[in-house]
Amino acid sequence: MQIWIEYNGVEKQLNVTLYPIKLSRPKTPLLSLKRDLSPYMYYSMYVGFSSSTGSISATSSSHYILAWSFKMNGSADELDLSRLPKIPRHDNGGIKQLKKILAITLSFTGLTLVLVFVFGFVLLSRKQRFMEILEDWEVQFGPHRFSYKDLFKATKGFKKKEVLGRGGFGRVYKGVLPSSNIQIAVKRISHDSRQGMREFVAEIATIGRLRHPNLVRLLGYCRRKQELLLVYDYMPNGSLDKFLYHQPNSSLNWTQRFKIIKDVASALFYLHQQWVQVIIHRDIKPANVLIDSDMHERPTRRFRTGKAMRPWK
Structure with a gap:
């Protein structure tokens, strides 16, 4: 599955689109909410993931992040589906493959976070004159x-x-x-x-x-x-x-x-x-x-x- 989470700060519009990876992206989002999220935003924040198995036993369900893309002030880059790793199997070979996936994902995540923090540092430096406090x-x-x-x-x-x-x-x-x-x-x-x-x-x-x-x-x-x-x-x-x-x-x-x-x-x-x-x-x-x-x-x-x-x- 592929999911897009997009927020337009001008129109105060949050859209979530979910669809199978082999299909083209639908025009209508799965969830849509009009809400001003600026009061919940801070100058320094973390980007991450969470998941839940619901009523299914944790031993019979697994969640994997094969790739992800993030961008501020614009649309995130499309994922190259041909380069996605296969979903690991529940055996020793799958564990080794999972380690490789994690290594690749963490390397990509680390590079992305570095770029995000560098961008944030430059942005904050420019706004020091008009710095405001959110309580x-x-x-x-x-x-x-x-x-x-x-x-x-x-x-x-x-x-x-x-x-x-x-x-x-x-x-x-x-x-x-x-x-x-x-x-x-x-x-x-x-x-x-x-x-x-x-x-x-x-x-x-x-x-x-x-x-x-x-x-x-x-x-x-x-x-x-x-x-x-x-x-x-x-x-x-x-x-x-x-x-x-x-x-x-x-x-x-x-x-x-x-x-x-x-x-x-x-x-x-x-x-x-x-x-x-x-x-x-x-x-x-x-x-x-x-x-x-x-x-x-x-x-x-x-x-x-x-x-x-x-x-x-």
Whole structure:
């Protein structure tokens, strides 16, 4: 049998294809799963194999790896089936043949691991400037984690001219992701902010799972040393208070105002009654109601949970 295990980090797609060695590879994988595996990946990891006999006795079942191929950032090389050794038999000759197979396999494995580690060492050396730490709570809560390097480039090095607003938590920057050209808003929590690690984890764990058209979506997060960053959808029209108080030439008609009121009510109803955990928005005001490009409102994230009953600053 031949098996392919492939993971596409861009599409978050894991496919497993299994088929007899004498047949051509099928187009449809045997197993398919859409899952973001980046929270489970570390900078240094091992590649290996495991097997199980299930209900069959171990003395009547044997598993052999005749050849394998591995590659990062691309498709693994095809195996040369003509060079595969024969499956060993359960006798002394088979044991000798098994030793030869193991010697060949281990030599190939050793060379592959050396190449992998050399590649990993070079890659890590280039990323020392933007080195990030992955902790247990980040693996548990699991929203998308942005690299600090991407956010640094997106906000042009967190320049002052990219600042969208300021608050007790720090500053919010406008950015454009270099890989997709998607506009984002990056909330950079200051070192002396009252919003510490507990609030940061709570916001990731809870808000990251909220899905409603009238709530600003949390796209992901980033943490590097003592810096905490949250990444949200970018709202090009800013907050509602600008239309009500600061832009006399851009007034809202009654149809638009009524639509904004309905959208706010829909978002609050979702938080209070429709989601799995009761969440109470603690600061509804025009400055915290953001308007998207289609003039739809989305409240910003200033909540407290019904479970913890602690205000999120």
